[in-house]
Amino acid sequence: MNLNPDDFMSLMEDRTNFSDGDKILLNKHADWGLAIAPTMANHFYKYLGRDVEMSAILNDKEGRMHRLRETFVQWFHEMFTGMDNWGTAYAERRWRIGLVHVQIGIGPQHVVPAMATVVHEVGKQLKIDGQPEELKDALSRICMIDLAFIEQAYVEVSSAAVLKETGWTEGLFRRLIATGAGSM
Amino acid sequence: MAINTEKLGYILQNFVSTTSDVQGAAIVTPDGLPLASNLPGGMDEERVSAMSAAMLSLGERIGKELARGIIDRLYVEGDEGISILTSCGQDAVFLVLAGRAAKQGVLMLEIKRTVSDLKHTLF
Helix, strand or coil: CCCCHHHHHHHHHHHHCCCHHHHHHHHHCHHHHHHHHHHHHHHHHHHHHCCHHHHHHHCCCCCHHHHHHHHHHHHHHHHHHCCCCCCHHHHHHHHHHHHHHHHHCCCHHHHHHHHHHHHHHHHHHHHHCCCCHHHHHHHHHHHHHHHHHHHHHHHHHHHHHHHHHHCCCHHHHHHHHHHHHHCC | CCCCHHHHHHHHHHHHHHCCCEEEEEEECCCCCEEEEECCCCCCHHHHHHHHHHHHHHHHHHHHHCCCCCCCEEEEEECCEEEEEEECCCCCEEEEEECCCCCHHHHHHHHHHHHHHHHHHHC
């Protein structure tokens, strides 16, 4: 189950209707995105930190929280700049971020609501700063794509580990999931 | 050359009906798809096929991990009977279900013969 980040990015752009208009709008407000990124990092990690398990993970190693905050600011800004017009570099970086989430143990159950908090806070900030409402929609769409990368990383890594340990083929694994799910 | 599924079905039917205390048999792909089967009523062919392939593959993996060499067969014994999974080359797995009364020497010999017939038909 080797995911091609480029193909996955294209697929998700189609599915979420992330348009050229969204890209132009985000690009235009890239400086604003960078300016509010540290505040959004505060909201994101404040939300995650409320959970005892997450708090332990975030503060597990010295300096981890600081590095994660820096990565968040960079990540948030990249949603506006698109790096290489939301191309290969963007897709591969999202995939990498997903893998890091798996390695650290920050699962979709934590990231999804935390990201929703960020989108909500962006909406409030947008009104305060007099930015267009469409910007929130564009940001929500690219946020959903980034979330999909994180969720998919979990699925891919878990599946790859099972295939490696059992020697099962990918077809067999999918069949077992389908028949197993069908009996639940 | 196309696989003769009719002949596969015939081999299984012959094996099940002529071998004492055999209750069913199936031949499936390593992906868990059924090629042919002759199973007791009520057994889901799709599920049995997926489980058979999963079990043999996992058995081979365990054999490798525990340095048991190439695994010829897997044997699962319960109080209602036995299941034997035999590799049938790289592209197929042979499952046999038998009652507890089955004479194992005879059964193994019949399985060996049938695997040879199945391989001949498959490859």
